[in-house]
Amino acid sequence: xxxxxxxxxxxxxxxxxxxxxxxxxxxxxxxxxxxxxxxxxxxxxxxxxxxxxxxxxxxxxxxxxxxxxxxxxxxxxxxxxxxxxxxxxxxxxxxxxxxxxxxxxxxxxxxxxxxxxxxxxxxxxxxxxxxxxxxxxxxxxxxxxxxxxxxxxxxxxxxxxxxxxxxxxxxxxxxxxxxxxxxxxxxxxxxxxxxxxxxxxxxxxxxxxxxxxxxxxxxxxxxxxxxxxxxxxxxxxxxxxxxxxxxxxxxxxxxxxxxxxxxxxxxxxxxxxxxxxxxxxxxxxxxxxxxxxxxxxxxxxxxxxxxxxxxxxxxxxxxxxxxxxxxxxxxxxxxxxxxxxxxxxxxxxxxxxxxxxxxxxxxxxxxxxxxxxxxxxxxxxxxxxxxxxxxxxxxxxxxxxxxxxxxxxxxxxxxxxxxxxxxxxxxxxxxx
Amino acid sequence: xxxxxxxxxxxxxxxxxxxxxxxxxxxxxxxxxxxxxxxxxxxxxxxxxxxxxxxxxxxxxxxxxxxxxxxxxxxxxxxxxxxxxxxxxxxxxxxxxxxxxxxxxxxxxxxxxxxxxxxxxxxxxxxxxxxxxxxxxxxxxxxxxxxxxxxxxxxxxxxxxxxxxxxxxxxxxxxxxxxxxxxxxxxxxxxxxxxxxxxxxxxxxxxxxxxxxxxxxxxxxxxxxxxxxxxxxxxxxxxxxxxxxxxxxxxxxxxxxxxxxxxxxxxxxxxxxxxxxxxxxxxxxxxxxxxxxxxxxxxxxxxxxxxxxxxxxxxxxxxxxxxxxxxxxxxxxxxxxxxxxxxxxxxxxxxxxxxxxxxxxxxxxxxxxxxxxxxxxxxxxxxxxxxxxxxxxxxxxxxxxxxxxxxxxxxxxxxxxxxxxxxxxxxxxxxxxxxxxxxxxxxxxxxxxxxxxxxxxxxxxxxxxxxxxxxxxxxxxxxxxxxxxxxx
Numbered sequence: 001x002x003x004x005x006x007x008x009x010x011x012x013x014x015x016x017x018x019x020x021x022x023x024x025x026x027x028x029x030x031x032x033x034x035x036x037x038x039x040x041x042x043x044x045x046x047x048x049x050x051x052x053x054x055x056x057x058x059x060x061x062x063x064x065x066x067x068x069x070x071x072x073x074x075x076x077x078x079x080x081x082x083x084x085x086x087x088x089x090x091x092x093x094x095x096x097x098x099x100x101x102x103x104x105x106x107x108x109x110x111x112x113x114x115x116x117x118x119x120x121x122x123x124x125x126x127x128x129x130x131x132x133x134x135x136x137x138x139x140x141x142x143x144x145x146x147x148x149x150x151x152x153x154x155x156x157x158x159x160x161x162x163x164x165x166x167x168x169x170x171x172x173x174x175x176x177x178x179x180x181x182x183x184x185x186x187x188x189x190x191x192x193x194x195x196x197x198x199x200x201x202x203x204x205x206x207x208x209x210x211x212x213x214x215x216x217x218x219x220x221x222x223x224x225x226x227x228x229x230x231x232x233x234x235x236x237x238x239x240x241x242x243x244x245x246x247x248x249x250x251x252x253x254x255x256x257x258x259x260x261x262x263x264x265x266x267x268x269x270x271x272x273x274x275x276x277x278x279x280x281x282x283x284x285x286x287x288x289x290x291x292x293x294x295x296x297x298x299x300x301x302x303x304x305x306x307x308x309x310x311x312x313x314x315x316x317x318x319x320x321x322x323x324x325x326x327x328x329x330x331x332x333x334x335x336x337x338x339x340x341x342x343x344x345x346x347x348x349x350x351x352x353x354x355x356x357x358x359x360x361x362x363x364x365x366x367x368x369x370x371x372x373x374x375x376x377x378x379x380x381x382x383x384x385x386x387x388x389x390x391x392x393x394x395x396x397x398x399x400x401x402x403x404x405x406x407x408x409x410x411x412x413x414x415x416x417x418x419x420x421x422x423x424x425x426x427x428x429x430x431x432x
Numbered sequence: 433x434x435x436x437x438x439x440x441x442x443x444x445x446x447x448x449x450x451x452x453x454x455x456x457x458x459x460x461x462x463x464x465x466x467x468x469x470x471x472x473x474x475x476x477x478x479x480x481x482x483x484x485x486x487x488x489x490x491x492x493x494x495x496x497x498x499x500x501x502x503x504x505x506x507x508x509x510x511x512x513x514x515x516x517x518x519x520x521x522x523x524x525x526x527x528x529x530x531x532x533x534x535x536x537x538x539x540x541x542x543x544x545x546x547x548x549x550x551x552x553x554x555x556x557x558x559x560x561x562x563x564x565x566x567x568x569x570x571x572x573x574x575x576x577x578x579x580x581x582x583x584x585x586x587x588x589x590x591x592x593x594x595x596x597x598x599x600x601x602x603x604x605x606x607x608x609x610x611x612x613x614x615x616x617x618x619x620x621x622x623x624x625x626x627x628x629x630x631x632x633x634x635x636x637x638x639x640x641x642x643x644x645x646x647x648x649x650x651x652x653x654x655x656x657x658x659x660x661x662x663x664x665x666x667x668x669x670x671x672x673x674x675x676x677x678x679x680x681x682x683x684x685x686x687x688x689x690x691x692x693x694x695x696x697x698x699x700x701x702x703x704x705x706x707x708x709x710x711x712x713x714x715x716x717x718x719x720x721x722x723x724x725x726x727x728x729x730x731x732x733x734x735x736x737x738x739x740x741x742x743x744x745x746x747x748x749x750x751x752x753x754x755x756x757x758x759x760x761x762x763x764x765x766x767x768x769x770x771x772x773x774x775x776x777x778x779x780x781x782x783x784x785x786x787x788x789x790x791x792x793x794x795x796x797x798x799x800x801x802x803x804x805x806x807x808x809x810x811x812x813x814x815x816x817x818x819x820x821x822x823x824x825x826x827x828x829x830x831x832x833x834x835x836x837x838x839x840x841x842x843x844x845x846x847x848x849x850x851x852x853x854x855x856x857x858x859x860x861x862x863x864x865x866x867x868x869x870x871x872x873x874x875x876x877x878x879x880x881x882x883x884x885x886x887x888x889x890x891x892x893x894x895x896x897x898x899x900x901x902x903x904x905x906x907x908x909x910x911x912x913x914x915x916x917x918x919x920x
Contacts, residue, residue, distance in 0.1 A: 001818050036830065086830035097814065099838075101825035105818035123870040128660065128738050130711040135895035135902050139872045150876055152890060152903040177907055221707055222899040238713065249904070262834075 002103045006032040006080075008317045009096055009110035011087055011263065014042020015303045016294025016310040017116035018070035023314025024114075025077045029321055032108065033074070033081035034098055040074060040081065041067035042118060043141070044303060046148045049169050051196070055304035066303060082106070090267035094289055111325045112289045112317040115264055115277065116310060119257040119295040121166075127255050129161075131218030134225075140166040140254040144173070153177060155250025159227050160184045161215045163202075165193035165301075165396075167254020172201035181207050182246050185229050187214040187236060190369055192256075192396055194301060215251065216243065224249050257299045264292065274298055274345035280334070281348045281360045282316040283309070289325065291317050298347055298363060301398050312361070335410075340378070340420030342366045344395065351405070353412055362401040364419060369394040372424045375401065380414045393421055435461045435599075436791060438618060438627035440606055440641055442469035444582055444775050445767050446633035447589040451511075452779035453786075454596035455801070457794045461625055462590075462598060463618065465605035465637075467897025468857045469850060470586035472635045474772075475860070476659065476709065476741025477582045478687060478698065480672055482770040483520065483574035485540030485548060486682060491750045496774035496781070498544055501576055503776035512805035513580065513588040514690040520577035520672035521557075523726055525567040529676040533572040540574075547575040561671045563727045577672055579690050582772055583860045587850070592803035594849035596796065601625075602853075603897065606634075609644040611758060616645075629760040629789060631782060636706045636744045638752075638765035645758045652766055654706045654742040657698025658715040660723075663868050664692040666734030673726045682769065684722030686730070691863070696723035696730060698741065709740045736868050743768045753778060755785040762786075806848070806862070809838050831881070832874040834867025842878060846885045853886060855879060856896040875902070 010021045013035035024031040039045070044052065047063030054060060057069065074081065085100040096108040121139040138146075138154050144166060146152045156179055160167045163186040171181045184202060189211050191198045202209050210229065216238055217228040231242035259276040269285040272278040276297040277285040284291050293313035294306045323329075332353035339346050346364040370393050377386040385408045386401075393399065399421075410417070437453060439446045442464030450462045466472070484498035508515035524530050533550055540548045551557055552570040560573075594600055604620040609630065611617075618625040634641045639652045668688070675683035686696050697719045716738055723730050746752050746766025751774070754763045762785050764778060771778075787793060809827065812820060821828035826840035845852045845861035852858040855865070858878055865871030865878065879902060883890045894900045 001814065036833065084829060086833070086836070088836060099817065099821060099828045099830065101821060101828035104821035104828060105814055120869045121872050123736065123868075123872060128716060128735055130713045130716055130738065132710040133739060135900040142872050142875060145876055146903065147907055150890070151907050153905045153907055153909070154902065155904055178909075216713060217710075221709070223901070 001105050001107055003107045003109070004032060005109040006030045007110070007321050008032075008112045008114060009034060009108055010114045010116055011096070012042065012116035012118060012294070012296070013037075013040040013081060014116065014118050014294065015044055015067065015070070015306045016118070016296070016313075017042070017114070018067075018074055019307040019310035020114045020116055020293055020314040020317070021079050022070065022073050022077060023311045024318055025079050027315075027318040029318055031079055033079060034085050034087055034096070034108070035081060035083050036086045038084050040071045040083070046141070046145050047169075048148050049173070052303050055302065056307050063303070070307075087263055090263055090290075092268050092287060111321045112291065114313050114317050115285070115290065115292040115296050116294045116313075117260045117263060117296045119259045119299055122253070122256040122258060124253060127253075129215050129218060132221050134218070134220045134223050136220070136224030136250045137218065138250065138252055140164065140170045140252045143170055143252050147173060147177065153179065155224075155248075156180065157182060157248040158250045158252055159215070159229075159246050159248045160252040160254060162186060162253060162255035163191040163193055163198070163209060164254035164256060165197050167252060168193050168197040168201040170252060170254070171207050172205055175205050175207065182248055183208045183210050183229075185213045185215060186211045187232055188212070190394070194396055218251060224251055227251055257295065259296050259299065261296060264296070272345065272349050273339075274347075276347070278349045279347060280350045280352050281355050281358075282352070283313045283348070284316065284320070289320055291320075298345070298398070301396065305398065305400070335414060336416040337362070338416055338418045339364070340418040342368060342370060342393075342421040343419050346419050356410060356412055357404070357406045359402050359404050362403060362419065364399050364401075366393045366395055366399070366421050370421065370423060373421050374424045375399065375421050376419070377403065377408075378418045378420070379411060380416055385410050385417070389424065433459070433626070434615060435459045435625065435627040437461075437629045437631060437786065438463065438616065438625055439631045439633055440618070441633035441635055441638070442466075442590070442600070442602070443472050443474040443633065443635050444470065444586045444589070444772055445635075445764055445778060446631075447586045447593065448775040449631055449633060449764070449779045449782050450598045451589040451593040452776075452783060454593040454598045455795055455799050457796050458791070460598045461627065462593075462600050463604040463606060463620060463625065464600070464602045467603055467854050467894065468852070468860075469590050469600070469602065470583040470860065471896065473742055473744055474582050474586050476657075476739050477772060478685065478695075479580050479582050479689065479772070480520070480685070480687065481515070481578040481580050482773040483540070483545050483548070483577045484543070484770065484773070485536045485545045485572075485574065486677065487770065489539060489543070492753065493751045493770060493774060494543070496751065496777040497770040500770070500774035500777040501578075504578060504580070507776055508580075510801045511585070511588040511592055511803045513585040515578055515580045515585070516690060517576055517578040518671060518688070519573060519575040520674060521561060521564070521571040521573055522674045522676055523564065523568055524570045524676050525565065525725065527569055530570050532676055533570060537572055545574065545576065549573045549575075561669065561673070563667065563669055563729070564673065565726055565728050579672065579688065580772070581690050587861055588803050590850040591848055592801070595803065596799055600850045606641060606644070609641070611645055611761070614760065616760065629762070629786065629791060631762045631764060633764045633767075635767070636742055638744065638763065642763055642765065645761050647756050647758055647761070647763070650752050650765065651747045653745045653747070654703050654708070655745045655768075656701045656703050656708065656740050656742055658711045658719055658740040659695050659697030659738065660716060660719060660735050661737045661739070662694045662731050663734040663736050666731035667694045667727070667729075669694055669727075675722070675726060684719050686723045686727045691866070693736075694731075696720065702745075706742065709742060711738045711740045715740070736870060751778070753781055755788060760789055806841070806844060809836055809841060831877045832864030832867065834869050835863045837862055837864045837874075839881060842881050843885060846882065853882075854894050854896050854900075855882065855902065858882065879903075
């Protein structure tokens with residue numbers, strides 16, 4: 001069995017993994033990237049549309065261009081990587097077992113591990129659509145791979161369920177290929193991807209977006225022949241008599257992404273409500289020395305945000321290896337961050353009390369859209385320790401806050417704080 | 433060439449008969465209408481090997497099930513298909529149901545069902561199955577009930593039969609059967625087979641086949657059952673859980689699978705269309721409600737697939753296993769539950785019939801009852817894995833991430849006797865696409881591998897045979913077509 005060792009091992013060579021590895025290398029530590037696909041780049045390679053890099057490079061790039069900037073750095077910095085290598089096990093003492101077809105079974109001893117495995121798409125089963133199980137049902141990302149990488153068309157006429165970003169982008173992409181996208185059907189009253197995609201991918205091509213509807217039956221025993229869509233009430237129950245039939249040979253699903261955390265779980269780390277690992281303000285999981293970043297931690301709207309988060313994970317892994325690895329460190333205790341009103345989840349899940357003097361980046365998503373809101377952090381006794389106004393919030397846009405809790409006067413004795421997004425009452429009075 | 437025996441239908445029954453016949457020096461063919469065996473009732477089935485106490489005592493199926501259950505031990509050893517006697521609970525949640533359970537226990541023991549036990553100690557019950565509802569008042573425990581993967585078992589049967597010389601023909605829908613001078617001429621969609629004897633194991637279409645030789649004495653109706661499958665690790669059950677049965681059905685069960693998943697289902701809907709395996713909103717709701725009576729905390733969020741299967745329900749409600757008036761034509765029809773449990777005893781019965789028909793049953797000298805277990809990545813130790821990958825690098829190329837399936841297992845599934853020719857064929861043989869992503873990542877690669885191994889373009893790769901192609905064309909085709917048209 002071939003054996004490697006490295007200060008830091010990064011699992012996944014997508015936007016997150018490469019950015020994290022580069023950061024580690026900058027600090028002159030050894031780093032090794034393990035990637036299951038046959039090339040570096042991750043899912044951005046199949047995202048050939050533009051819109052990437054506005055934050056990271058102040059330029060508008062396509063997915064492969066964005067990835068290439070990082071791939072070039074990986075090569076320039078001579079960061080070692082293993083391709084077509086699948087991690088099959090991570091142990092608590094940070095030993096990694098992986099296989100590839102050249103070296104067989106590989107054992108890697110790491111002082112620190114950064115998880116950057118990304119996410120996967122929700123499937124039909126996860127949303128339980130009744131009907132037949134014919135050929136012609138794909139997740140939007142799978143169709144994207146067929147069209148953009150393999151050069152094949154999965155169908156001629158489409159209905160897309162879910163208005164996630166990949167779904168909307170595929171609606172446009174398939175229209176360019178001469179296919180007919182009959183409708184994008186969204187169960188919520190509003191689009192679930194970015195507004196810019198709604199405008200640029202649907203409205204510009206006159207593809208109808210049908211909100212408050214969902215697919216309630218799939219027709220066709222062998223190949224999809226059509227779908228029935230129905231209007232839903234507030235509880236997402238079908239409204240009887242609202243059925244509409246669309247003839248199509250393909251149904252694409254863009255109904256959400258799930259962080260891919262099988263390895264995380266198997267290593268023994270805890271997950272939190274959003275499906276990502278439970279982390280502290282250093283992006284460290286519940287297993288010492290194992291960090292997480294990118295879509296494996298939380299699904300991001302923009303790849304630029306993924307890279308930024310991954311850099312932090314890289315830096316934190318470096319300080320772990322330099323300062324804490326192999327040493328008994330005394331911790332001062334933790335403060336738990338609890339999602340309150342209209343907050344779906346918040347990261348980090350816990351804050352180390354020794355870091356209260358540092359700026360902490362909070363990321364959160366709301367449950368439903370709202371206008372003129374107040375984002376508040378409250379302590380155990382309901383004292384407001386931070387608040388910020390926001391004109392509107394929408395679940396598809398992740399909210400990022402940079403807060404120094406000490407400067408905001410948090411009581412270090414407390415064990416939890418709550419984050420909530422509430423309507424601003426004073427605005428109503430002003431308007432009167 | 434005239435076959436001694438031709439079996440129509442490549443479900444678990446047809447394949448089990450084929451494997452049993454493969455022991456003898458006979459020329460045997462099996463015809464299947466679909467692109468793969470195990471495509472009908474066998475594919476979407478609970479996979480429970482029943483202990484045998486449940487059917488009414490006047491039915492043939494009761495005896496066959498009790499005997500069939502016992503035959504599983506040896507078969508699983510010889511054929512190396514996954515089978516575990518994990519035991520079942522029939523759950524009573526009301527005191528008046530205990531009577532039914534006690535009656536089943538008494539009759540079951542009399543008829544030779546081993547180990548039946550009525551447990552009324554709630555603490556003991558909950559210890560044996562912690563996920564069971566708090567409403568439980570008693571259970572009938574049947575330790576001999578087991579779990580099997582019906583399609584994996586069918587593949588094992590077919591492989592072993594093929595190894596021993598049985599010829600399998602797929603995509604052979606039978607159109608007509610002529611019986612002349614003691615020879616059956618079976619005309620299919622694409623060719624013709626001649627045979628001295630015919631075994632009709634055509635499942636839902638058995639009555640149709642029977643009518644082709646003029647035997648019109650039963651009918652088969654489809655009864656649909658819907659299921660919801662949950663992700664691995666979402667719920668750990670120790671036992672197969674049945675509700676106390678009613679006159680109509682065994683009820684909706686909550687059941688583990690041999691791969692660590694759990695399913696809930698099936699309901700029972702009498703329908704008319706023998707191809708209607710669609711699931712329905714109302715049906716899915718019904719099975720969840722039914723399942724919750726046994727396990728209140730069903731992990732709905734971890735549901736990965738819903739599907740439906742059809743039972744072949746005969747109008748007699750019992751198995752129809754007959755040496756018919758048409759000499760050499762044996763009906764094995766109406767094999768509904770507990771058909772899977774009874775397949776080995778059904779095959780024994782068919783052998784008896786063939787003997788009565790004067791078919792010479794001489795055991796082959798080179799008969800090999802052993803079918804090796806397919807090599808699985810997951811079964812290897814780390815050291816073995818390392819060696820395997822060095823022997824063949826395809827062991828080290830993981831195609832399916834969710835289930836950790838390497839390229840080699842997929843190639844083996846395609847190259848095995850009666851191997852996979854479709855994406856579903858690969859999926860059911862070695863599980864890529866069975867996991868939580870349901871093929872999201874691996875499907876393009878499986879299509880690639882099938883295209884390479886079968887030497888067909890990717891566009892011709894299908895999900896499960898004719899008219900189920902995944903891809904409709906190449907990108908930019910539209911534009912080249914447009915240019916051509918403009919040129920004209």
